[in-house]
Amino acid sequence: MRETVVSGIRPTGNLHLGNYFGAVKNFIRLQNEYNSYFFIADYHSLTTHPKPEDLHGRVKTILVEYLAAGLDPEKATLYVQSDVPEVLELYLFLNMNAYVGELERVTTFKEKVRKQPDNVNAGLLTYPTLMAADILLHNADFVPVGKDQEQNLEKARDFAGRFNFIYGKEYFKIPQAFNFGNELVKVPGLDGSGKMGKSEGEGNAIFLAEDEKSIRKKVMRAVTDGGPTQLNQEKPEAIQNLFTLMKIVSKPETVQFFDDAYNNMSIRYGDMKKQLAEDIVAFTAPLRERIIELSNDDEYINKVARTGAEKARESASKTIREVRDIIGFRHF
Ligand code: TYM
Secondary structure: OOOEEEEEEOOOOOOEHHHHHHHHHHHHHHOOOOEEEEEEOHHHHHHHOOOHHHHHHHHHHHHHHHHHHOOOOOOOEEEEHHHOOHHHHHHHHHHOOOOHHHHHOOHHHHHHHHHOHHHOOHHHHOHHHHHHHHHHOOOOOEEEOOHHHHHHHHHHHHHHHHHHHHHOOOOOOOOEEEOOOOOOOOOEOOOOOOEOOOOOOOOOOOEOOOOHHHHHHHHHOOOOOOOOOOOOOOOOHHHHHHHHHHHHHOOHHHHHHHHHHHHOOOOOHHHHHHHHHHHHHHHHHHHHHHHHHHOOOHHHHHHHHHHHHHHHHHHHHHHHHHHHHHHOOOOO
């Protein structure tokens, strides 16, 4: 039997290069060889209270961008999380054995508490249990995610193992994080520190659907410094980030050229950024075209979502039936 892969993305805006290189790129390769489920985590996005009039459009955006990037509904099951409400029952079961103390220690939760102290809702605290439910709903072997999701995935592994232990049955597999290069990826943003997509701030992220002019403008404005003052100097974070981005989208010779220039102090950041912008544009332009095309094809998009939901519910309802039985629910 083929092994199973599950992953999802929250519909909070357009996909950016972080989402692509951290997650979607792996989805595209994995769908060829694995029993794959890729979904849009719209239940998860409720932690930030989106307006009802925005929610559907955001979900559609991600679905269109999944397809434009190369996810194939003939190979993978593409679905919207809220079309498969079975996940909520598993979420409830897992929550019964998830402890408040351990959930409070999750770094992303602590960050949210700091960033949005007036909206520390219970959904945020139990975010990792819902994510575990997504993964265990299809009994995944692998979960392709970026580095920032490592701890959430660790919780999913804990909850799977705990369920098995409590009920004395090796029912759930212990899911593993996945990246083709083995190391999970962290794509840096353009604002000098941290990951792309970290803040909603203008200029930090580059989107797959972004037009060339805007990409060039953002890259040219990326944070740099006055340049190296010694030969072979260690790179400060903002400069390292530019190099990391370049490694992701440019040819190795290009990276080597600017690396040499940095080390011998002849580098001109303006030239480096120009090159980086061109390489990003070359990568995103065909994607952007497909995004525009697909976003006008509502009939196709609706069909993909409906077929995906049906397939996902089949797998989900089997899991729920089995889990209910293990827990001890019996029909009268
Ligand atoms: P989300 O929506 O924040 O991000 C979606 C995916 O993109 C990756 N990613 C990055 N990777 C590398 N560098 C970056 N700068 C970067 N920014 C984002 C994320 O690691 C993620 O893989 N909790 C998840 C969504 C989710 C999920 C799941 C994932 C819900 N249920 C079940 C896997 C399995 C999230 O918020 O990702």
